[in-house]
Amino acid sequence: MRQQSRTAEKSRKSKETMVEVKVNVDGKGDYNITTKVPFFTHMLQMLAKHTRIDMDVEATGDLDHHVIEDTAILLGTAIREALGDMKGIYRFGQHYLPMDESLARCALDISGRMYYVGNLNLEGLDIEGMKVEDIDHFLLTFAQNLKANIHLEVLYGDNDHHKVEAALKALALSIRMAKRVDELADDDVPSTKGMLDTK
Numbered sequence: 396m397r398q399q400s401r402t403a404e405k406s407r408k409s410k411e412t413m414v415e416v417k418v419n420v421d422g423k424g425d426y427n428i429t430t431k432v433p434f435f436t437h438m439l440q441m442l443a444k445h446t447r448i449d450m451d452v453e454a455t456g457d458l459d460h461h462v463i464e465d466t467a468i469l470l471g472t473a474i475r476e477a478l479g480d481m482k483g484i485y486r487f488g489q490h491y492l493p494m495d496e497s498l499a500r501c502a503l504d505i506s507g508r509m510y511y512v513g514n515l516n517l518e519g520l521d522i523e524g525m526k527v528e529d530i531d532h533f534l535l536t537f538a539q540n541l542k543a544n545i546h547l548e549v550l551y552g553d554n555d556h557h558k559v560e561a562a563l564k565a566l567a568l569s570i571r572m573a574k575r576v577d578e579l580a581d582d583d584v585p586s587t588k589g590m591l592d593t594k
Contacts, residue, residue: 431455
């Protein structure tokens, strides 16, 4: 199995936001994350920790929605770029995750094709000051830019905070599974087509 550095850096500066993202797919889950939205920062910390992807994220801007959206664009793009040609990876991932009274399920395919199906079953309008619609938009935008099929659902639960934590950790552990290099794959692309859309 060939060895390559699976890292990427992305930045975006507009009249609305300034976002910088750096990832190491083969990291330990270390993170240095600063955003203007505390609960969003917490979400990204969970994603880094449980994917075992080292993440540096600095995101500032005018409106929360803009910061969250642009961070999702760069994070998804950076991880996809860091995976390179995706030869030898597992590609698929799935996980159930309990968080107290809540249970979440995620199944995903880093296939080069984007599709997002999400149902977090959230009941409030915001969590710790972050709008629920921005949580959904982050997940959709992340899937679009990772170019992955992501099916993410909270099966049951009472506390919205717990539901999001369960969902994010289920997503993270599914990514952790999918990004792994299969030592038996011998640099094979995990597709009968012999290729995945990595552009």
